[in-house]
Amino acid sequence: MTSIPEKNDKKVEESARGFTRVEGFSENKKNIAVIGGGINGVMSAWALIDRGYRVDLYESREPMSQTSSASTKMLHGGLRYLAQGRLNLVKEALQERRWWLSQGTDHAAQMALVVPISNQQWTKALWIGLGVKLYDLLARGSGFPTSRWLNRRTLASTLPGLDTNKFLGGWMYWDASMDDRRLGEWALSRLIDRGLRLKREEVTRVFGNGTVVTNSGEQTYDVIVNTAGPWAQTLLSHSGIPSKYGLNLIKGSHIICDRPWPHGLAIPHKEGRLIFLLPWKSQLLIGTTESHQATTDQIEASKQEVEELLQAANHVLELPLSEKDIVSTFSGLRPVVKTLVTNAKNSSPNGQAMSSASRESTVETFERIVTLWGGKWTTARQQGLAVAQVVTQILTR
Numbered sequence: 182m183t184s185i186p187e188k189n190d191k192k193v194e195e196s197a198r199g200f201t202r203v204e205g206f207s208e209n210k211k212n213i214a215v216i217g218g219g220i221n222g223v224m225s226a227w228a229l230i231d232r233g234y235r236v237d238l239y240e241s242r243e244p245m246s247q248t249s250s251a252s253t254k255m256l257h258g259g260l261r262y263l264a265q266g267r268l269n270l271v272k273e274a275l276q277e278r279r280w281w282l283s284q285g286t287d288h289a290a291q292m293a294l295v296v297p298i299s300n301q302q303w304t305k306a307l308w309i310g311l312g313v314k315l316y317d318l319l320a321r322g323s324g325f326p327t328s329r330w331l332n333r334r335t336l337a338s339t340l341p342g343l344d345t346n347k348f349l350g351g352w353m354y355w356d357a358s359m360d361d362r363r364l365g366e367w368a369l370s371r372l373i374d375r376g377l378r379l380k381r382e383e384v385t386r387v388f389g390n391g392t393v394v395t396n397s398g399e400q401t402y403d404v405i406v407n408t409a410g411p412w413a414q415t416l417l418s419h420s421g422i423p424s425k426y427g428l429n430l431i432k433g434s435h436i437i438c439d440r441p442w443p444h445g446l447a448i449p450h451k452e453g454r455l456i457f458l459l460p461w462k463s464q465l466l467i468g469t470t471e472s473h474q475a476t477t478d479q480i481e482a483s484k485q486e487v488e489e490l491l492q493a494a495n496h497v498l499e500l501p502l503s504e505k506d507i508v509s510t511f512s513g514l515r516p517v518v519k520t521l522v523t524n525a526k527n528s529s530p531n532g533q534a535m536s537s538a539s540r541e542s543t544v545e546t547f548e549r550i551v552t553l554w555g556g557k558w559t560t561a562r563q564q565g566l567a568v569a570q571v572v573t574q575i576l577t578r
């Protein structure tokens with residue numbers, strides 16, 4: 182995709198640090214640099230353009246090519262977050278599914294999922310039932326069908342290929358599936374039509390006064406938005422910008438198998454996690470694993486992860502899958518926010534100890550730099566709105 186030049190581009194005045202603003206800047210509008218062309222950068226740009234700002238989006242690779250196209254491809258509230266009691270997050274995400282579907286693209290659709298319940302586990306059936314009914318309640322008004330119990334026979338006809346002898350039945354509930362890459366590219370193309378300039382450059386450094394440094398030069402903006410996802414912390418630390426937050430990077434891998442699969446299946450896995458078996462372009466997508474990793478490591482599925490996913494799926498399938506059935510694998514790094522507790526003797530970021538506190542997303546400001554930490558795909562529009570609100574606060578203070 183190419184940037185669309187503005188008709189009345191002019192050279193403008195020297196910035197505070199003495200860097201010259203180059204052609205392409207608008208004199209009347211405030212100029213914002215958004216760094217990172219994943220879904221959080223795109224939806225931040227969306228909210229900023231809605232507020233009348235002029236936005237340059239910097240992306241060092243292909244837009245939507247990193248975490249945002251390596252998700253489990255669900256627009257969802259998250260049963261897992263429900264189990265953790267994070268009701269506000271679940272409610273917001275359940276309502277956001279509706280917004281994505283209402284955009285009328287071909288890249289998202291409602292999807293039924295089933296949580297199967299093992300034989301004799303009636304108490305578990307009750308608890309999961311309460312969970313999915315609460316999910317329905319939180320999703321009220323969002324236009325999705327409500328959950329229902331499937332007995333073993335209905336389970337067998339709904340999910341042929343599932344080894345139903347192991348289960349007394351299952352709870353069917355609803356979320357949405359998406360083509361994450363295409364949906365994000367659709368949002369980006371809308372923004373390019375509205376004047377967003379896509380700059381295919383790596384930002385090597387940022388300054389608190391709004392200056393962005395790349396290999397081709399420097400440019401000063403009214404505000405910089407750091408939505409570099411798993412790389413957000415690296416960008417700040419390379420720039421010497423202090424922060425209260427940091428990231429735990431959790432790698433998640435998926436496999437795609439050459440087998441048709443009609444609906445979603447959520448299998449309870451270790452540590453309270455779920456492994457999903459989902460229909461994906463006439464094939465079967467299985468994910469995800471969880472392991473800590475650094476951004477500098479290769480982001481790809483290990484042999485051990487592939488085995489873990491095959492084993493989890495084969496535990497519930499009638500006809501086992503083997504490595505031969507795998508068409509492709511993909512992995513992403515989940516940026517999980519952690520709070521850094523300042524060490525009394527040393528207040529630099531390197532001298533900080535970690536607390537166990539973690540949250541889904543938060544927005545932090547340092548001078549003219551706004552950083553978005555974390556954030557789900559499903560709720561990216563809300564994260565963008567939060568970013569734009571902070572940008573406006575900076576510009577009006």
Ligand SMILES: Cc1cc2nc3c(=O)[nH]c(=O)nc-3n(C[C@H](O)[C@H](O)[C@H](O)COP(=O)(O)OP(=O)(O)OC[C@H]3O[C@@H](n4cnc5c(N)ncnc54)[C@H](O)[C@@H]3O)c2cc1C
Nearest residue numbers: 217219220221241248249252253255384410433515558559
């Ligand atoms: C395995 C897994 C499964 C998931 N499943 C789901 C799901 O089903 N549903 C859901 O809602 N959420 C899901 N998530 C969460 C969601 O995918 C992520 O939170 C979201 O995609 C993060 O988007 P982002 O824009 O912050 O990061 P990214 O998509 O990684 O974008 C950051 C971009 O910044 C660019 N960049 C970095 N540094 C620079 C620089 N210095 N200069 C220029 N560009 C730079 C990168 O190239 C990258 O394109 C999942 C996450 C993982 C890891």
